[in-house]
Amino acid sequence: MSIQNPGRHTPNLRHPLKRARGLGSAKDGTHHFAIQRITAIALVFLTIYVAWLVLSLVGDDFATVRATVARPWNATLLVAFLIASFWHAKLGLQVIIEDYVHTPWLAATSQLSVIFVCVLAAIASVLAVIRIALGG
Amino acid sequence: MANQQRVSDRPRARPLSPHLQVYSWQVQMVTSILHRGTGIVLVLGSLLVAWGLVALAAGPVQWADFAECVRSPLGFLVMFGWSWSLAYHLINGIRHLAQDAGYAYEISSFVRNSWISIFGSLVLTAIIWLLAMTQWGNA
Numbered sequence: 616m617s618i619q620n621p622g623r624h625t626p627n628l629r630h631p632l633k634r635a636r637g638l639g640s641a642k643d644g645t646h647h648f649a650i651q652r653i654t655a656i657a658l659v660f661l662t663i664y665v666a667w668l669v670l671s672l673v674g675d676d677f678a679t680v681r682a683t684v685a686r687p688w689n690a691t692l693l694v695a696f697l698i699a700s701f702w703h704a705k706l707g708l709q710v711i712i713e714d715y716v717h718t719p720w721l722a723a724t725s726q727l728s729v730i731f732v733c734v735l736a737a738i739a740s741v742l743a744v745i746r747i748a749l750g751g
Numbered sequence: 752m753a754n755q756q757r758v759s760d761r762p763r764a765r766p767l768s769p770h771l772q773v774y775s776w777q778v779q780m781v782t783s784i785l786h787r788g789t790g791i792v793l794v795l796g797s798l799l800v801a802w803g804l805v806a807l808a809a810g811p812v813q814w815a816d817f818a819e820c821v822r823s824p825l826g827f828l829v830m831f832g833w834s835w836s837l838a839y840h841l842i843n844g845i846r847h848l849a850q851d852a853g854y855a856y857e858i859s860s861f862v863r864n865s866w867i868s869i870f871g872s873l874v875l876t877a878i879i880w881l882l883a884m885t886q887w888g889n890a
Contacts, residue, residue, distance in 0.1 A: 652851060655844055662841055670882050674890025677811045684807060697800070704794045711787060732798075740801035743808035750808075 647706060654703040661696040668693075681747055690748035694741050701737035705729055778865040785869075786843050789836035796833040834879050839872035 668689060672680050683689060708729045716722040774780065806817040820826050846864050849855055855864055 652848065655848060659841065659845060659848075662837065666837070666879065670879065670886060673883050673886040677807075677814045680814075681807055684804075693804075697797075697804075700793075700797050700800075704790075704797055707787075707790045708794060711791070733794075736798055736801040740804045743801075743804040746808040747804075 647709075651703065651706045654699045654706070657695070657699045658703060661692060661699055664692055665696050684744065684747050685750070687748070690744050693744050697737055697740045697744070701733045701740075705733040708733075778862055778869070782843055782846075782865040782868050785839060786847070789840040789843075792833060792836040793840055796836065799829070799833070831876075831880070835872060835876040838875035838879065839868065842871045842875065843868040 668683070672683060675683075684693065709726060712722055712725045712729065716725055803817050803821075806813040821830060846855075846868055849864075855861060
């Protein structure tokens with residue numbers, strides 16, 4: 616359709632930014648984007664550290680592995696790795712579901728499941744590291 | 752205004768509806784799809800990490816069960832797929848972070864660093880397993 620008479624309607628003088636600022640489709644602006652990148656940057660370093668830690672433990676027995684995980688720096692960085700991982704995982708899976716699951720009830724159920732599984736796994740694994748660290 | 756744009760009555764070549772089947776194969780598609788695929792694999796891998804740590808906290812018996820599963824043929828396959836997924840998602844993730852910062856968006860470098868992600872991940876996986884095997888031999 617063509618606009619035959621552009622001057623007939625009063626133009627909207629409000630800048631689109633007024634409506635857009637802080638109001639993405641999920642109503643939280645760039646928060647998701649930012650947290651995904653922050654956890655990603657943290658995970659670049661933490662993943663290399665944890666991969667190195669795991670490789671150094673290949674073939675070791677229960678007591679050695681437990682004593683290594685219990686060391687303060689290892690326990691601290693492992694907890695950081697776990698929190699960043701499961702947070703990053705939740706954000707990534709959320710986007711995948713948003714992109715591919717279009718049935719409302721299925722999308723909502725999937726999103727809830729992802730949140731519950733990621734949070735529970737994060738709590739269980741962090742608690743495990745704390746038990747190991749304190750049980751020395 | 753709109754009428755002036757219609758110069759000819761000939762049917763114009765209209766853009767095709769974008770869909771996977773009509774695109775010619777490009778490495779950038781593969782790196783993008785693999786990033787999501789490996790991301791999903793890594794979620795499952797993280798659940799294995801959680802299981803391992805919970806078993807380690809629970810005691811030697813539970814840890815032995817976990818270790819037995821990891822050392823089984825299926826466990827070996829899972830560990831191998833997981834290590835490659837980790838290597839790929841790590842390298843391609845760094846590539847994405849660079850792109851988020853506005854670097855390497857020219858088509859030539861975009862294609863080149865796509866290949867770096869793919870071959871780099873294979874090299875990194877090989878290094879990981881070489882180190883693991885050396886460590887296993889020493890233990």
